Structures are given as C-alpha cells and as structure tokens.
Amino acid sequence: MVTQRASFYLCLLVILITQATAEPDDQYPVCLSRGGDYAPNSTYHTNLNTVLSRLTSNTQIDYGFYNSSYGQDSDRVYATGLCRGDVSRHTCLTCLNNSSFFLLKNCPHQKEAVGFGGYDKCILHYADQSMFSYQDSSFRFYFWEETNVTNWDQYSYVLNQLLSRLRVKAATSNSNLNRKFAAGNATVPTPSSQTIYAVVQCYPDLTAAECNDCLIGAFSEIPKNCNNRSGCGVTILSCNFRYENSSFYEPTPDTITLQFSPQGSPSPTPSITSNSSESTYHGKSSKSQAVNAKYVVAPILFFVGLLILICIYLRVRKPTKHFESETMVDDEIKLVVSSQFDFDTIRVATNNFSDANKLGQGGFGPVYRGHSSINKK
Template sequence: MASLLLTILGFLLTPLSATATVICSNGGNYTANSAYQSNLAVLAATLPINASTLNQTRIYFYATATAGGAPDVVYALALCRGDMVNATACRDCVAASFQDAQQRCPYDRGATVYMDDDAEHECHLSYSSDNLLSPANITENGTLFQEWNQQIIPGDAAIVAAGVRDLLNGTALDAAIRPMHFATAFMDSISTSGATTTLYSLAQCTPDLFSDNCQACLQRLVGMVNATMSVRLGGRIVVLRCNIRFEANLFYKGQPMRRITPSSIAPVPAPADKNHGTKPWVVAISVVAPVVLVAFCFIVYCHRLRRRGRKGKGGLRRKRGGDELWEIETELSEFSVFDFQQILQATNNFSEENKLGEGGFGPVYKGYFPEGMEKAVKRLASQSGQGFTEFKNEVELIAKLQHRNLVRLLGCCSQGEEKILVYEYLPNKSLDLFIFGEDGKSLMDWNRRLTIVEGIAEGLLYLHKHSRLRVIHRDLKPSNILLDNEMNPKISDFGLAKIFSPNNTEGDTTRVVGTYGYMAPEYSSLGIFSIKSDVFSFGVLVLEILSGQRNSGSRRYGDFINLTGYAWQLWDEGRWFEVVEESLLPTCQSEEIVRCINIALLCVQEKAANRPTMLDVIAMLSNKDMILGEPKHPAYFNLRVGNEEASSTSTQWCSVNDVTISVITPR
C-alpha cells in the first residue's frame, strides 16, 4: 500500500483551522478522459449519497465503494463525524471533499481529505487505486494527520498530562464498545494552578471495525500523544479508520456522553521521624484496617443471605421521616435503588442541558452515572396525577418485563415528594421526532417504517399474551415509542398500564386516562378497556407511521377532522395512496403498504369485537399470503367538518396528541 504510507503533517495553530486538509498520494497519475477518471466520477456522484442514507437498519454517516475493474479500479471510503444529525450536512461534506481533492490533486490516482468546519461539517474521505478496503488492510491506519494548539494548559505538567491521557483512554474505550464506534466525554478541574480547565474529547472509528480492532486503532493514536502534546490546549490525530480529538471548548453537537474523572495522584509521604521510627498508631491502623474490612464484608454477605430468604416479599416499606424505599425482588440483579443525591449528581441538579423532553407525567433527563453509564431519568411531577400508586405500579411492572421491544427499567428513587424512575438511555429518543419532523422523515424509508411497526406489534403481543401477567398499556402513542441505536422500537411509559391475570381480558374504570386521538371509543365514553383498546391505539399509530401525519390536531383531512376517518374514506374509494407519506411513493413495495393500511383499518374499527388481536396482527404482517378481511368504518367516523355532532365534541378530539388527559366519567 505505497499510497497509504504514513505521511505525518504536524501543525501548531491557534485556534485550530476550519479548512480542508488535502494529502495527495504518490501512487501515480491518471490521464484526462481515461477509464480511471470515469470511475472516480462515479464514486464522486454516489459516495456522498451512500454515506448519508440508511445502512441496513440505521444511518451511520459512513460508506465505502468500488468502481471499475483492474487496472482502472478505484476504492473509496467516507466517514462523517458521529454527532451529525443532518444527512444533508454529511452528503455536502463528502461531496465538497471530492471537489477539494480533485482541485488540489489533479490527476492523482489517490487523495485523502480531512474536512473540518465546526459550525457545519466534519468528515474525511480517501480514495486510491490501491485496495484500502481489503480485509487484510482493514486495520491499516493509512495517511496520518495531526493538528495541535500551541497554547499550554496551566498547571503541573505531570498532573495535566495524566489527566489528558485518562480522558483520551476513557473516550477511546467508550467508542470501541459502542455500536457506532463514536463517543464523547469531558473532564474538568485537571489544572493545579487554581484555575479550572475543562476539556472535551471525541473518539471515533469506522462502524465496520470489530471492537478490538477499533480499540487497537484508537490506542495507537492515544499512545502518540506524548508528554509535550498532552499539555496542549487542544489537538487531534486522524487516520483512515479512526481519530481522536480534545479541545478546551465544546466542539461537537450535543452534550458529552460521559464525565471522566482524572485518576488521583498519590500524595508524597511525609518524611519519617528519624528519632522515633514508625509511630505506634500507624502500626495499629495497618493491623486493624484489614480486620475491619473482613468483618464488614462478612456482615454484608450475611445481610444478602437474609434478603435471599425473603423470597417473593419484595415491596414497599417506610423509613423514618416518612420517605419511601422500594425493595425489589433479589432476582432482578440489574435493578438498582438510587439515593436522591445520586440522581442530583447524575443529572447535574436536573439542569436544562440534561433535559431530554417532557412527558405527561413529568420531565425526562439524561443522567451520567459511574462507569460511564448513561441513563434516562424520569422525574415524576407532583401535580401530574401519577401518585405513589402509579409509581409503584410502573416499577413493579416494568422491572419484571423482559422483551427486546420494551424499554428496560434499571432503577428507581423515592424520597419525600420525589418519585424517580431510571431507564436505559436510548439516543434516538422517540418515534414522533422521526415521523412528524421534517428532518427525521428523510431517514424513515419503507423498510425502516415496516420494521418499527412489526417491533411495536411484537412488544404488544408480549404484553397481552406472553408476559407473566396480561398487561394493557392504555397510552400507546408515538412519543411513548423510543428508538435504540439500531432504530428498533421499544414501548415505554407504563404509568397508566393495567395488570390482569392471564384469564381476564377486560376491565372498567370511572377514571379515564390516556391521550385523545389514541383512545378506543368504548374506553373514552364508557371506561371499558381491554386488549382491544390497545389494538385500536396500535391501528392509529400505524396510520401515523404510514402517513407522517398526526391523527388529530389543527389540520383537517378532507371532510374529516381526524386521520382515521379520512384514511378509511380513501381506502373505500380506492385512493389509498393519498394517505401515504409522499417520500414512500412511487415504490416497489406498494403491496406491502396496502396490506399495512388494511391491517391498520381493521384495528381501528368502531366495535371492539371486530378488531383483531395482536396475535392476529402478527400473523397478518408475517404471512403475505394470508387473506385479509375488509374493514368496517372506523370509530369517530362521524367526526366530519361541519357535522353538528362533531362540533359538540371536536374540542375533545382535537387535543394535542402528546398531552395525557384524565377524565372522570360518571357511570
């Protein structure tokens, strides 16, 4: 790989430049209008698009490509920085990199470009006539690019250098174990001069590397940060497959993924007293301390044995001062009971910077816990209507549910008026941001939407049939569907869920709670809920996923004020395609789309008895040869614009979808 021999470019700049650095290869030239030039033009047109579109199940902002055959074959690789949330920015960055490479390296058979514009873009591109994509060269570091700030971090050089190494090593390890091989972090108070210096870091590998290869690539770069460079006020090292960077300013989008604490520096021991030798109290402590430690461990061990003996006795108990503590069954090894101070520290005192969103029962924050763990912290609002009963219900329920399409509850905290739930952190947040937001829609092709529909159906089937107790969610909507790293859906927010024995399928209540637009008619008007009321919500959700439009809101749908009635009318008139998101048409998956609309309309039929179960839905989704029934008109079909009956209830059904509302219904 002659064209990929290490070429070290060191720069001492203040501040770091926001330009494109282009490194031309020494692999020879091609001629104008040659086959090689044509192949390179093909890659210049396709690679920017490939790097900014869905790769199987999610967007990686990364792509490789090959064009042509020997001796004119061209290999290329493009990687955008992992904090990019805009596919257009990645595409434009890679396209601009091709232009810079061809302008500055005219007729060179290879070039590497490092594009850096902190406000908009950061990416790097490499193409060559040598096979830089070969499995044998997958961990080849390629052309090296370094850039360092000439200013020095104030303080003791040894402590500063050790802190920077801790920061980079921790960030590199995080990147290696994450699915996208991208991680950010920060470290503060590494200075010993009285001033506080906060450093922000980033590490990234190409997503196709195995974790050990990613870690090896990044560790090589960290090892190159010598004593001189580790005290700089910023710097970065970039190679083909990985890169690291740290700065004294927040140079990436979003908040750091974790806080890294510098390793402690052992204090210099005081000189021994030459006249008296070793002090007696030193000898006493050195003897007593191990004994105390062993005794403490024995007490803890006995306490755990006693707790194991309380099989099936997990529950609520009171402690002094009226605060509640939650004891969960010991079989739930991953469940933790947090102290309120731990929650405050993890969320930076519930700061706005850590806030992820606001739900019907209170705000959700991102929490940074020990060992670099990121978790979602749900702080239940005292006025939300979810009291300790709902809190206890959600903890009891979710802690025992185990399914890939359900969000995992990792712990809780109850202290005074504070009731807090700690969940797994899902970086892609909720489904509504993708199907209703203009930026998110571009990432949701048909296969992605179908996978999400199937995942939600699998999660509901587990709740209705396969969990230890029958569970009815009662608040299924896009904002309660969270998306993991791979864009897989996870049903969340079980505060309104009801639990039944496996033989029961229906219940009633005088307190109707849920979200208008997703509530089945028998539930909203009579307080009757069942697995079929969840099926109704699922049908509404599927129509929203297919159309990219909310079921109810300020928009009118033809003669209707809701999406369900409009969709059924279009279906009945054979104009189903008018309800489908525009970006999905024209498509070769028309039969699958029609089938999903049919299933959704079966789910939102007015009479609960006519709706399928989730087992039926799974069968209809998975068996393409299964003949589907013709749906009857949906619930709220009479809610038309100008209809007198609609006018008396339209305020009720035009409520904002994300608002959870309680209604006391007399019976």
C-alpha cells in the same frame, strides 16, 4: 434595459462572492503519491468521478459511513467517507461533497488522496486499492492548538484517563447504531477548573479488537505531537481522536463526563506504544486563527447577505417597474392625441366661454363643456 443589466451583474457578483466565501478554509486535502498518477480523461479518471458521485447516494445510510467502488482491474476506484458521530446527516453530506470538490481540485492526478473537512467533521479517502477493512497504515494526520497548557503533567493525566474511557466505549459501541464513536469531557482539578472535551472514532467496519488497537496507535502520537498543547487531533486511516479545552461536539445522552478531585501530584501518565512506521502530514487548528476568521468572515457574510437582498429586490421589482413603464407610455400617447386643439377652436366650442357651458371649478381654473365641429363633446 440598464436596470436589467445592472441587476444581472449584481446577481453575478453575489454568486461569485458566495462561491468564494463558501470555500471553507478548514479543508485539508492530502495528495498521496504511493498510488501513482492517472492521466486526465482516462478510464480511472472517469471511474473516480463516478464513484465520488455515487458515494453519498445511499439515502438509507444515516450513521455517517459510506463506502463504494467502481471499475475493473487496475482502473477500479475505492472510496470511503466517514463523518464524526455527532454531526447531522445534512452536515455530513455537505462536508463530504466539499471534500470531494477540494480533493479533485488540489490532487488532480493522484490515484490516492485523503480529504479532511471541518478539521474532523468528515474524512474522505479514495484509492486504487481496497480499504474496506482495518489498515495498519503508516499514514498520520495531525492538527493542534497554538496555545499551551500551564501544567501539562496534570492536564495529560486527565486527558489520558478520558481518552481511555472513550476508547473502550467506542470499541464496544452498540452495533445497532453502526457507529464506533464516543464523546466526553473531564475537568482538570486546578484552581481554574479547566475542562477537556474529546471524541474518538473508528471506522464502523472494524472489530472491537481492531478499533481498540487502532486508537492505541493514535494515542501513542500524543507525546510526539501534542505535548503541552491545549488541543490536538490525530487521524490514522481507520480511526481518529481529537481533544480541545472548549466544546466542539454536539452532546448526546451517552456523552461521558468525568470528575477528578484535587490531588497533590497526578498519577504517572500511561505509557502507550506503537510499532507502526510513520508518514506524517501536519495541520494546525488555532483558536486565535478561528477568532480572526470569525471577525473576517462576519463582515463578508453581511456584505454578501446585503447584496443578495438587493438582488432579490431588483428581481421582484423589475416586472412591476416594467409594467409601469408600459402604462406610462400609453398615458403619454393619449395625452398627446387629446391636446391637439388651438385657443380659437376651444373658444368657439365653449361659445366664448359661456357660463351656460361651465361645468365647475378645478385646481387650474374653470372647466367648460365644448362642442367641436363634428359634434363631439
């Protein structure tokens, strides 16, 4: 009983720790006030839960873009989910489900919210108005590396060349793939040969012109928010881009690779402008933070794994131990019944330990055959 109770509490501890560690710290919920609030348990609240649960239910979609709506009139809820073009379907659905949980937890009353999972692996957006077409929105979301580059002029020149190529490719992507996504890398011609990795993406329902325009607007944020940063990302509701000096995406056969020969001075950085107004939300993506997180999470995962193994062992071992306990009880009962004979009774039954009744020699002495008063051996 004690073992069962200990096993139960140990398993409960494993579940709690697993849930705590399963909440990734790279989830960024953004609660927007422009749509107003909804009341708990209201029709809008019910419709919101319904549309989020239905959002990823279409098993025919394998290109990482989901959209759905539910309800009537002012209680109608619209939702979209977009996953980065290189992530698997399983990773995509997991990311969107986590974002849904975090949004509802952190934005419990706002009618509109945006969730970013895995920095940019997925984007979940719901609102009380349609968003199934291009939006020249003032919404901006940034994240960046804490480290700076030594020669930003040269770095930004290569970066802009790479982003320009990726923009064209994403805007004119093969419509059969239902993706407007492009990834690539370029090497900065410095003694250290630093490589820049980047991805750009638009919502698949945008036209080529809308995708191109949206990405240009996103690139225009670089001088204001990404200057000297070795990595940075900008998201507008209809498109986004990200660059780093280490690989963060899964390469594909159509991944672009650019090579630049060393040059005395880089060409002027292209000037990209946008007339959109600005409402900003800032986040950070720091490699030092990622490294620290790795060393913190690794022992926790090891500890959780050890607890899970112990829990499994106890659950598997419990029936065997229970069965053995029952067997041991039966043996003890039989032993007690068979030992109710005094010495005189045994002496008479063996004819005073006659050699004629001796059966052999055991580990504890000679063994005799005896007859009781009721003629039982």
